Amino acid sequence: xxxxxxxxxxxxxxxxxxxxxxxxxxxxxxxxxxxxxxxxxxxxxxxxxxxxxxxxxxxxxxxxxxxxxxxxxxxxxxxxxxxxxxxxxxxxxxxxxxxxxxxxxxxxxxxxxxxxxxxxxxxxxxxxxxxxxxxxxxxxxxxxxxxxxxxxxxxxxxxxxxxxxxxxxxxxxxxxxxxxxxxxxxxxxxxxxxxxxxxxxxxxxxxxxxxxxxxxxxxxxxxxxxxxxxxxxxxxxxxxxxx
Amino acid sequence: xxxxxxxxxxxxxxxxxxxxxxxxxxxxxxxxxxxxxxxxxxxxxxxxxxxxxxxxxxxxxxxxxxxxxxxxxxxxxxxxxxxxxxxxxxxxxxxxxxxxxxxxxxxxxxxxxxxxxxxxxxxxxxxxxxxxxxxxxxxxxxxxxxxxxxxxxxxxxxxxxxxxxxxxxxxxxxxxxxxxxxxxxxxxxxxxxxxxxxxxxxxxxxxxxxxxxxxxxxxxxxxxxxxxxxxxxxxxxxxxxxxxxxxxxxxxxxxxxxxxxxxxxxxxxxxxxxxxxxxxxxxxxxxxxxxxxxxxxxxxxxxxxxxxxxxxxxxxxxxxxxxxxxxxxxxxxxxxxxxxxxxxxxxxxxxxxxxxxxxxxxxxxxxxxxxxxxxxxxxxxxxxxxxxxxxxxxxxxxxxxxxxxxxxxxxxxxxxxxxxxxxxxxxxxxxxxxxxxxxxxxxxxxxxxxxxxxxxxxxxxxxxxxxxxxxxxxxxxxxxxxxxxxxxxxxxxxxxxxxxxxxxxxxxxxxxxxxxxxxxxxxxxxxxxxxxxxxxxxxxxxxxxxxxxxxxxxxxxxx
Amino acid sequence: xxxxxxxxxxxxxxxxxxxxxxxxxxxxxxxxxxxxxxxxxxxxxxxxxxxxxxxxxxxxxxxxxxxxxxxxxxxxxxxxxxxxxxxxxxxxxxxxxxxxxxxxxxxxxxxxxxxxxxxxxxxxxxxxxxxxxxxxxxxxxxxxxxxxxxxxxxxxxxxxxxxxxxxxxxxxxxxxxxxxxxxxxxxxxxxx
Numbered sequence: 001x002x003x004x005x006x007x008x009x010x011x012x013x014x015x016x017x018x019x020x021x022x023x024x025x026x027x028x029x030x031x032x033x034x035x036x037x038x039x040x041x042x043x044x045x046x047x048x049x050x051x052x053x054x055x056x057x058x059x060x061x062x063x064x065x066x067x068x069x070x071x072x073x074x075x076x077x078x079x080x081x082x083x084x085x086x087x088x089x090x091x092x093x094x095x096x097x098x099x100x101x102x103x104x105x106x107x108x109x110x111x112x113x114x115x116x117x118x119x120x121x122x123x124x125x126x127x128x129x130x131x132x133x134x135x136x137x138x139x140x141x142x143x144x145x146x147x148x149x150x151x152x153x154x155x156x157x158x159x160x161x162x163x164x165x166x167x168x169x170x171x172x173x174x175x176x177x178x179x180x181x182x183x184x185x186x187x188x189x190x191x192x193x194x195x196x197x198x199x200x201x202x203x204x205x206x207x208x209x210x211x212x213x214x215x216x217x218x219x220x221x222x223x224x225x226x227x228x229x230x231x232x233x234x235x236x237x238x239x240x241x242x243x
Numbered sequence: 244x245x246x247x248x249x250x251x252x253x254x255x256x257x258x259x260x261x262x263x264x265x266x267x268x269x270x271x272x273x274x275x276x277x278x279x280x281x282x283x284x285x286x287x288x289x290x291x292x293x294x295x296x297x298x299x300x301x302x303x304x305x306x307x308x309x310x311x312x313x314x315x316x317x318x319x320x321x322x323x324x325x326x327x328x329x330x331x332x333x334x335x336x337x338x339x340x341x342x343x344x345x346x347x348x349x350x351x352x353x354x355x356x357x358x359x360x361x362x363x364x365x366x367x368x369x370x371x372x373x374x375x376x377x378x379x380x381x382x383x384x385x386x387x388x389x390x391x392x393x394x395x396x397x398x399x400x401x402x403x404x405x406x407x408x409x410x411x412x413x414x415x416x417x418x419x420x421x422x423x424x425x426x427x428x429x430x431x432x433x434x435x436x437x438x439x440x441x442x443x444x445x446x447x448x449x450x451x452x453x454x455x456x457x458x459x460x461x462x463x464x465x466x467x468x469x470x471x472x473x474x475x476x477x478x479x480x481x482x483x484x485x486x487x488x489x490x491x492x493x494x495x496x497x498x499x500x501x502x503x504x505x506x507x508x509x510x511x512x513x514x515x516x517x518x519x520x521x522x523x524x525x526x527x528x529x530x531x532x533x534x535x536x537x538x539x540x541x542x543x544x545x546x547x548x549x550x551x552x553x554x555x556x557x558x559x560x561x562x563x564x565x566x567x568x569x570x571x572x573x574x575x576x577x578x579x580x581x582x583x584x585x586x587x588x589x590x591x592x593x594x595x596x597x598x599x600x601x602x603x604x605x606x607x608x609x610x611x612x613x614x615x616x617x618x619x620x621x622x623x624x625x626x627x628x629x630x631x632x633x634x635x636x637x638x639x640x641x642x643x644x645x646x647x648x649x650x651x652x653x654x655x656x657x658x659x660x661x662x663x664x665x666x667x668x669x670x671x672x673x674x675x676x677x678x679x680x681x682x683x684x685x686x687x688x689x690x691x692x693x694x695x696x697x698x699x700x701x702x703x704x705x706x707x708x709x710x711x712x713x714x715x716x717x718x719x720x721x722x723x724x725x726x727x728x729x730x731x732x733x734x735x736x737x738x739x740x741x742x743x744x745x746x747x748x749x750x751x752x753x754x755x756x757x758x759x760x761x762x763x764x765x766x767x768x769x770x771x772x773x774x775x776x777x778x779x780x781x782x783x784x785x786x787x788x789x790x791x792x793x794x795x796x797x798x799x800x801x802x
Numbered sequence: 803x804x805x806x807x808x809x810x811x812x813x814x815x816x817x818x819x820x821x822x823x824x825x826x827x828x829x830x831x832x833x834x835x836x837x838x839x840x841x842x843x844x845x846x847x848x849x850x851x852x853x854x855x856x857x858x859x860x861x862x863x864x865x866x867x868x869x870x871x872x873x874x875x876x877x878x879x880x881x882x883x884x885x886x887x888x889x890x891x892x893x894x895x896x897x898x899x900x901x902x903x904x905x906x907x908x909x910x911x912x913x914x915x916x917x918x919x920x921x922x923x924x925x926x927x928x929x930x931x932x933x934x935x936x937x938x939x940x941x942x943x944x945x946x947x948x949x950x951x952x953x954x955x956x957x958x959x960x961x962x963x964x965x966x967x968x969x970x971x972x973x974x975x976x977x978x979x980x981x982x983x984x985x986x987x988x989x990x991x992x993x994x
Contacts, residue, residue: 005694006709019623027614034581034610041588042603045524046595053787053794054590058530058583067530067582074578078571081621085571086564088623093560109398152392153490155555155630159696159709162627168491168557169391170484186707188698190555190630192385194398195311198701264805343810350808352820420831424824432820433810458831463838469937470842479926479933481842487850487930492842499838776809 010161107154110196155190264354270339280327296723313702314383321386329646344761347435367414374407382408390482423454437779446514460503467496512649523599524591570620597671601652612640633693664747677732684725865991875904
């Protein structure tokens with residue numbers, strides 16, 4: 001149902017949309033019943049139709065049962081909701097499937113920095129690709145993210161993933177996602193972070209295999225050139241450097 | 244037993260209206276301060292919603308809204324509406340005015356302390372308003388004031404504003420702690436002879452339980468606010484990770500108070516609605532004891548749900564499961580309360596006066612607020628809805644009934660007692676329909692926008708391609724226009740209020756034919772309240788008792 | 803215009819006096835304030851082992867002297883209440899002032915203690931331990947000062963045989979201030 005309003009682009013988006021649907025149905029049912037009974041009473045017992053009110057204390061069992069039975073049904077619905085809520089939550093926040101790749105996400109006032117692992121698929125090496133306000137992903141891979149903040153609280157939010165996680169200074173928070181649809185989508189900051197909070201927009205680009213390789217190569221060309229320059233400089237200075 | 248009314252000598256204007264210790268005067272002082280702050284709060288939302296509807300355009304009465312100003316507008320709209328409108332109107336106005344009258348005594352037990360509580364409250368309002376005029380401008384870090392944004396002026400860019408904000412809120416807390424002592428002690432100890440526990444009107448219980456909830460929950464936040472101030476002013480690091488502190492500590496302290504706080508304001512509203520529902524359906528409250536015990540259960544449970552505001556904040560994910568269970572379960576006593584109130588209408592004889600219309604609207608709207616809360620209490624769905632406009636719509640469907648609809652209901656209902664005249668029913672109904680219809684037209688678009696991924700506290704959605712689609716912007720404009728319509732419909736209320744003071748139909752002691760003790764004395768009651776202090780012979784909701792000629796039976800009437 | 807006490811203040815539907823009820827509610831609200839502060843401290847302390855090196859510099863001697871002073875002063879306020887019950891307000895006045903002197907002594911010891919610590923560089927900003935130390939003990943000291951002032955005012959009343967019931971109320975408040983210290987002492991001075 002949520003897909004009618006906003007696309008699903010991650011593997012767990014459907015879990016989240018499912019619990020939302022469960023609540024729409026159960027919550028909607030109770031809302032409808034309560035409002036219907038409420039308005040019906042207003043209509044049936046308006047003074048012109050019922051000039052003399054009854055005297056009902058609500059203490060007798062025959063009266064209370066009208067409250068108790070809906071009450072028990074509400075509890076049953078609640079348990080059903082709790083089950084699916086925890087299931088969806090577990091899938092997103094507690095489970096951590098093995099990573100195909102990792103990205104480092106750094107929030108600061110007022111931009112997102114993304115560090116991609118580069119061709120060697122290892123974060124923290126010289127071929128890492130650092131971008132500002134654009135995250136590049138390959139469709140179908142399981143990504144772990146390492147989320148940090150340089151200053152205040154921020155929150156990494158990708159609505160089409162149905163993902164959100166606050167970035168807390170002094171911590172590195174790990175999570176995961178698996179993009180399932182190619183395209184370009186919004187990234188928002190979901191925690192008030194100062195005057196630039198509303199402008200902290202970024203984009204997530206989900207590529208097919210070949211597109212991603214193309215993008216990666218375009219970035220690493222720069223790295224390869226840098227390495228070549230460094231080696232040339234070392235030779236020129238007669239220093240022993242990497243070859 | 245006669246009262247002290249006759250022994251009070253002539254008082255000057257200052258003694259009578261400004262430095263009075265009379266609970267009725269203090270109640271109205273709180274009320275008018277609350278009204279003035281509501282006007283400020285309404286102006287703030289007018290400005291920022293105009294920015295959302297017409298980004299970058301000059302707003303009439305304000306100018307162009309910068310992103311920093313936008314943040315300050317949303318921050319202070321929320322802060323003012325909760326602390327300087329909802330709380331004074333619900334607890335301090337109705338609590339102060341009604342408790343001594345409804346329990347049948349001549350004032351609060353500590354009138355001078357009562358006066359002090361208002362003075363501190365008034366000071367807190369001045370400090371809050373002053374924060375708009377300090378260098379750097381008003382605080383803009385959201386009403387939740389999460390550090391490090393709220394502690395470090397390098398991040399917030401509002402060094403003075405941040406401190407004024409904390410001081411204003413802290414002073415407000417002190418005012419309500421002091422006020423609460425009066426409400427609780429007066430209700431416990433100053434009751435009319437014959438008024439046993441279950442003879443106390445529900446609104447009195449509600450305000451007392453709310454005061455206890457407030458008292459028990461605000462302490463840790465006061466400690467937290469002192470720590471926030473020290474971080475701001477002395478460079479200590481309670482919430483600074485680089486100094487060994489933790490920003491999440493503030494969140495826990497804040498929400499440990501923040502969640503019970505919503506029940507602190509809900510309970511008095513439920514009390515007002517109970518009084519009005521019974522009178523205008525001529526029916527006994529269904530299950531008085533059920534109402535009382537469910538309310539106490541809700542109050543106790545409310546201390547165990549707070550971290551549902553922090554699901555994605557970086558808390559241990561396993562904790563989220565605990566809090567989602569407690570949060571969904573708290574919907575059970577609240578649902579029971581809603582069912583019981585609806586049951587009160589069953590086989591009633593319902594008269595749709597203006598106060599009754601507002602009390603009924605409270606129920607219809609609050610049901611929506613309650614149900615939409617489930618999306619947020621459920622941890623899985625909250626990952627998506629957290630920080631979106633969906634949250635804003637949810638809490639307006641709870642807060643608006645609580646702090647606006649129920650307050651209007653109470654004003655229309657007790658105005659005759661307070662001022663000796665009735666308000667115009669015609670103007671009241673115009674005000675009612677204009678307010679309620681436009682309120683829904685503001686908020687329903689916000690549910691949709693939130694579901695579409697629109698986040699809160701963003702001054703301009705043009706930065707986001709998914710959110711700047713024309714039909715979404717149309718919804719924002721529609722919500723803004725509806726809000727302006729709603730503000731315009733408050734004019735009949737103000738006009739009605741003022742005009743009726745002079746030209747309203749004279750009310751007499753008991754225009755609504757109600758049972759509770761405030762209706763047994765003159766309208767408005769004199770200093771000292773009762774010529775003769777009443778005794779109580781029965782519970783408060785004996786309406787339409789079979790075999791009796793009249794369909795009401797005042798508490799103080801001998802058999 | 804003199805203030806006329808309303809009849810409401812004299813009623814007692816619960817059987818407990820209004821003043822006593824009010825003071826109990828004040829104490830409840832204070833318990834949560836100190837509770838919040840101390841729970842935060844305890845959680846941080848469990849997380850930061852290195853604080854024990856900072857905590858080593860608190861003066862166990864000063865803390866112990868102050869504990870003794872406060873406990874003794876609580877004894878005096880009990881004796882004052884007993885004197886009221888024995889219908890001897892002048893004796894109660896005397897014991898109330900012994901309590902006040904105890905409170906003043908507490909503050910004197912604390913001033914010396916803090917002066918020493920501050921001149922040795924153990925200030926609020928040195929480490930989060932000291933931030934908590936000064937905040938908690940400072941908040942407590944503010945409550946000691948408030949208690950002393952109120953006790954003095956009550957003492958002058960009872961000397962004129964007025965408001966004798968208030969000795970019990972301020973006694974309850976003073977016991978609360980004492981109990982907060984009983985928590986602070988091990989948390990700030992003994993846990994090293």
